[in-house]
Each structure stands twice: as C-alpha cells, then as structure tokens.
Amino acid sequence: MFSFFKKKKIIAHIKLNGVIGNAGKFKQGIDFAGQEEIIEKAFSLKKAKAVAITINSPGGSPVQSHLIYKFIRAQAKKNKIKVIVFAEDVAASGGYLIACAGDEIYANSSSIIGSIGVIYSSFGFTELIKKIGVERRVHTAGKNKSSLDPFQEEKSEDIERLKNIQLDLHKDFIKVVEESRGSKLKKDGIELFSGEFWAGSKSKELGLIDGLGNANEILKEKFGEDVIIKKFEKSKGWLSKKLSSSSNQIDQLANILEERSIWQRYGF
Template sequence: MLNKLRSYIPGKWGEVKPVVPVVRLNGVIGAGSPLKPGLSLSSVEDALETAFSFKEAPAIALSVNSPGGSPVQSNLIFKRIRQLADENNKQVLVFVEDVAASGGYMIALAGDDIIVDQASVVGSIGVVSAGFGFTELLQKAGVERRVYTSGDKKVTLDPFSPEIKEDVEHLKTLQHEIHEMFIDMVKRRRGDVLGDEKELFSGLFWTGAKARDLGLVDSIGDLHSTIRERFGKETKIKVIGAKKRFLGRFIPGASLQGNLTEAAGSLPAATLATLEEKSLWAKFGL
C-alpha cells in the first residue's frame, strides 16, 4: 500500500530504492568463551530473522568468513537459513570473504549462489578432533590424577590418561558418520555442478578460483559489485547486526561487566579457546 502511494508522489520522494539486507557470519563456530562468544545459532538468529523480514528485498545476502568449528551449530545455522528462505520465498546470496572452510563452508551451502574472491579459501570438507596428552607431564611434575566415575567410558579420551585403542576407534566412527552427513549435504546442494575431483571430500581446501572450477562455488565477485549488477546501481545494502541485550541499551558496559564477571573464574579456559581459534585461522594462513 505504501509503495502504491509513493508512486503518485513526484520526484525523489516517490522513489523506492531496493534494499538488500546483509548478515555477517564471522568467526569460529561454536560456544567460544565468555570473553569472545563464538558463532552459533543463538548469536545470529535474531539478525537472520530481521533480514528475512524485509518483504520488498530482492534477495538476502550473507557474508561468511569462518574456518569452521562445531558441526552441530554449523548445521543448525544452515537449516535455519533455508527455513527462513523457504518461508519468505527469498533468494540467498552467500559472499565468502577470507575463508569458508569446514563448518564455514557448510553454512555457505545455504546459499542459492555462492560468490567468492579469487583468493578466498574454500573447502576442508571433513571432520577433525584435536587435543593434547599430558600423561608424561603429570608424571614428571609428580601429580597424581584422581577421577571417580560411574560408567566405564565416562572419561573416554581423557587427555590426562593414556590413549586406549578402542576409544580412538569409537571417535573415528563418530567422525565418519558426521563426514558422511557433510558429504551428503554438499551433494544435495551442489551435486549438479560438482566436479570429479577425487580429493573433493578429503579435507583439502582450495582458492576461490579453483573451488569454482570444482563446482564448490558459483562465481568470482564481491558483495557490493554483485548486488548492484544484479539489482541496479541504486540498490542499498543494509547490514543487520545482532540485537543488544535490554540492559545494554541503557547501561553502557552492562553486558561487558557480566561477561567479565563470568570470565574471571574461567580465564584458563578462555585462553585455551583463544589459542584454539588462532590455530584454526592459522591453518589457512590467517
């Protein structure tokens, strides 16, 4: 109704310029730490719902920059994007920045078109579990490990205990199941354009240009140029951010204070989470 009324208004007041909302999906996928929350469905759902509420938008754009992380959160974000796209009959354009690898690529699969930079890093379609073993360190330090459980496998793959072959095999079985789910998702979303590359699902990753040749992405480009080429030079791009908490709107630093208080008792865990995040980015030269 509003657009019809504007059509009768002369000059610039009657113009309705198209708007494409953009949601940025950046960072390591998962819970993160109190000082630096990770990328999860709960952290992006409000922004996604707001973006898809733009009824007149010709498309929804997602800017993805993630080295991966939790397969569960990756899948949840993917499914929510597709649900909203189907409910609102919207085209989804995904723009990859530095990296869309592992879970980051899983999220990118939610796009009807995936656009990358030539130098973007794409792929790593696999599953990894990493940790440390501290058994010899404990012995040298004279520290005795004491764990009391109900359930023979409650401390499976405990980093302070020697590895047990059966436990490792069990973990590999879980990884294989998740990997097969990931492969099925790629084939379902990209099966008609995927190349015959034997190592496509090996966990390797490629530049954006090579990923295009393999059928993992659709084209080379950037967000601003692509949006204006497709929908006109007058198209506006509106970045949709996460909503602030209620207290944070009125009391500057309120949410920060809560995070700092929560983090005070878990600084070692936060430090490890930061190191893990840096190692994930470093794998791709970042």
C-alpha cells in the same frame, strides 16, 4: 519521494564472522542463539529481492553450523526468497557448511574455501604427570565415561569409537554439500571431501562456489547500481561490553589462543 524509493531494489545483508560455537566467555563468535533473531529479521524485510550473507569463518561446532544452515534454508523457503552467500577470507569446515545455505556462493580469488571434513585434537600428558610425580585417580560409573582422558594412555577402542562418530558427522557434512551444490560439483580426479581446502579461483573450477567477486559488486551487477543494501547486525549491548571488559585476563588470553589456533589452520 515515496515513489522514488519504492522503485529501488532492496537487499537484506547479514554478516557472520568468527569461530562457530562457544569460542569463549562473552566471545562474539557465531552460534544459532546469537544469530536467530538477526536472520529472521533479515528474511522478514518487506519487498527484499534477496538475502545476502557474508561469511568469514574457519569453522567450529558442527551442531551450530547445521542449526544455522537449516534455519537459513527454512527461512528462505518460508519467505520464498533467494539467498546469495559471499565468502571473505575463509569459508572453511563449518563456515563452508553454512555457506551451502546459499542458492549461489561467491568468493574472492584468494579466499580459502572447503575443508569438508571433521577434526578432533587434544594432547597427551601421561609422561608429564609421571615426571612431576602426579598420580591420576579416576572413578566412573560406566566403563566408557573416561574416554579420551588426556591424562591416561590412549585406548584403541576409544579411538575406534571417536572415528565412527567422525565418520557419521562427515557423512552429514557431505550430504549437505551434495544437496546444495548438486551437479555443479566437479569430482573428476580430485577428492572434494578429504578435508582439503582451496583458493577461491580453484574452488570455482571445482564447483564449490559459483563465481568470484565481493558483495557490493555482485549485488550491483545483479540488481542495479542503485540497489539498497540494508545491513542486519547483532549489536553488542552495554552489559555484554561491561562483563567482557571485566572478565578474567587469563580466560581472555586462553580464548584468544583457542580461536587463533582454529584460524591458523588456514594461514590466518
């Protein structure tokens, strides 16, 4: 029996699902601290032929995206193992950045892929507080400490500063994509880095992914019908469940709306 199982090929499988970063109190999103141990365990699986990563994310924090991307690549190099990424509904923005950690990327023909850009969104409440008779008082040490305050008029210098930061972040994102995808990218006649996103079929034409298919079918095609797929998932502990169930309902609603707004950029 031992020799029978020994002959089978084993694949470690991680699933990353949700908004990247701090998506709310006790929220089960994706961040480096929450995924580090799981990723390390998957790459430490003895005799694994590859590590498969399924991702379903509309993006979020650029910092957390980079941390996860770099850690996956470091583990792949350390353990000399191939990484195969599978996009589900969405691998966009930071979700696609993490997907670039794969030596190969696959998606469904209807998956949303790309959105290689940086976004900042906010609201302006200056007219509202005037109408309700509220006087805004701000005291700072440091002339730029109140930059982009939604209760004050926008300043051109604040917008300029924000755009410069966004350009730096965008350059970092582009660098990751170009290093990952290399000559596979088809840049003729289309701007890949404009923040636009595409369906899986078009993404394959553009070189953003390598092929179409789900994890089970692709892994069986590559490693045989009897491949063993060992899943590595982060379990939600008893304390986390208890705290989550007893947290403020208003906080929960705000978190749901915040996360929902990020998903809705891509029609979900």
